[in-house]
Amino acid sequence: MTARFTGRTVLVTGAGSGIGRAIALAFAAEGASVVAAGRTAAPLEETAALIEAAGGNAVAITADVSRSAEVRKLVRRTVDRFGALDIAVNNAGVFRGGAPVADLPEEDWRALLDINVTGVLFSLQAEVAQMRTQPGGGAIVNIASNLGAHRRAKGLAAYIASKAAVSALTRAAALDHIADGVRINAVSPGPSDTAMSLRPGETEADRASRMKDVAPLGRVSSTAEIAAAVLYLASPDAASVVGTDLVVDGGAAA
DSSP states (O other), X not given: OOSTTTTOEEEEETTTSHHHHHHHHHHHHTTOEEEEEESOHHHHHHHHHHHHHTTOEEEEEXXXXXXXXXXXXXXXXXXXXXXXXXXEEEOOOOOOOOSOGGGOOHHHHHHHIIIIIIHHHHHHHXXXXXXXXXXXXXXXXXXXXXXXXXXXXXXXXXXHHHHHHHHHHHHHHHHHHGGGTEEEEEEEEOSBSSGGGSOTTOOHHHHHHHHHHHOTTSSOBOHHHHHHHHHHHHSGGGTTOXXXXXXXXXXXXX
């Protein structure tokens, strides 16, 4: 445990697995009290238990970010439990793909926009509403993707559009709310060590072999590497970083 975020309360959406869990664990390891949020209780409770087993302080709260009332309640419960909301990481998202634009199922399009874009909007609204009332303001990091504003790929138009929107929304919100004392930035991961980067039927060993050929870095990023970028943007070290979109993808979008 280190002390960089001691006394801070951090809300992480999509904290039940993958990058979201890694972010929650990283903040807790540096002293923060963590709210692990998402739609399914069991994995969130596992994240909270891992934090507490390591000597940290965490609580799991279920919420669907595509429902504004649930997000507002999530923020209220966070403040009721820990007294403030200092940092929020809007990581909840879904991935659907595999069809060209002309054949894109409407339900896939709507699901991606509801969670990846509208969910980030509702989260920002509830978080800023709380942070602007606090003497110290707050910091928000949205999780976008290197697919979107930075690079494209065939068959993933809806996902790409949703994550490009997150990048643009981040910059616009950052300009709107820095005067309120709220710093807003984004991290755009590339392929990372999660199930989302595995192709259908692909093993981790298969992925590692593929990445040696297609990724400039020669491998996927670890979830800890993504978390480190998020913690930097949320920390006092990034006090003058406003509206940036930090790409962490091993050079894929260079």
